[in-house]
Amino acid sequence: MPEPTLITHNPLIVLLVLPFLVVFVWATWLEVRRWWRYGPSGNNRAAFPIDETAPSYEPPAPEGDPDAQDVNTPNEHSIEAETMTDAKxxxxxxxxxxxxxxxxxxxxxxxxxxxxxxxxxxxxxxxxxxxxxxxxxxxxxxxxxxxxxxxxxxxxxxxxxxxxxxxxxxxxxxxxxxxxxxxxxxxxxxxxxxxxxxxxxxx
Structure with a gap:
């Protein structure tokens, strides 16, 4: 009968090691899946598909820019205030x-x-x-x-x-x-x- 190893003799070690094994296997699967779908990219993220219709962030336009968004665009509070003014x-x-x-x-x-x-x-x-x-x-x-x-x-x-x-x-x-x-x-x-x-x- 073989001698019990340190791992089988101490279940606490198994509980400590098991999460690392799970994370390692999960990360390996993600990388293999990425490689399978997109091929070796050498960290070239441009190879990934881009949704052109997705909204993107645009920094605010500088002051004096004629294409800048009108800051006086009415919002919910201004509409409510205007409504109350009309009522008065x-x-x-x-x-x-x-x-x-x-x-x-x-x-x-x-x-x-x-x-x-x-x-x-x-x-x-x-x-x-x-x-x-x-x-x-x-x-x-x-x-x-x-x-x-x-x-x-x-x-x-x-x-x-x-x-x-x-x-x-x-x-x-x-x-x-x-x-x-x-x-x-x-x-x-x-x-x-x-x-x-x-x-x-x-x-």
Whole structure:
């Protein structure tokens, strides 16, 4: 019976040597495969096939180069900023060109939140001719009107281009008679008797 060798006697040596053998065999196979496909190249990498359609890196063109890429090409952030600017411009034009504007959720005929319904209901009952803007139809307007007025909630009422307030303020002004005075001072037609009936009902 042959004497056990050092390797068979100590399995730890096998575990240490085996990874090196695996790497050696794998590297040898890769080199043989490369030689078989491309032949001896003498490290001449030009012999390998090149995909002409693959994207390549090009260093930035020097300043003043007419072929340089336009650095002002719009990106996602600039497009978003431009969209918000357009929304504020649209809001400003709407507010300035109409005597009474209500930014609300839904329409005056079909409000889609209780606060919008209350303010629109007051204006409708008082016979005020107002322009409504449904913020649910345009997310940019919905956020833009908050930035425009620096007021975090909707609805928002504007009279003669000036921000008056939201639901709570309009309710208080209606019950105190301040809204009547504002309409009178601004030359906005409204039904005085209807306004008095609101106060009587909530007295």
């Amino acid at each position: 411009t649209q809001i400003n034009e709407t507010v300035k060109s109409n005597d009474v504007v209500l930014f609300m959720k839904g329409t005056k005929e079909m409000p889609q939140c209780g606060f919008s319904s209350r303010v629109a209901g007051v204006l409708n009952f008082m016979g005020v001719d107002f322009t409504e803007v449904n913020v649910l139809a345009d997310e940019n307007i919905r956020q833009g009107i908050k930035d425009y007025s620096d007021w975090p909630t909707i609805p928002q009422l504007y009279v003669k281009g000036e921000f008056v307030g939201g639901c709570d303020i309009i309710t208080e002004m209606t019950l105190s008679g301040e809204l009547d005075q504002l309409f009178e001072q601004s030359g906005v037609n409204y039904d005085k008797d209807a306004a008095d009936k609101i106060r009587e009902a909530n007295g």
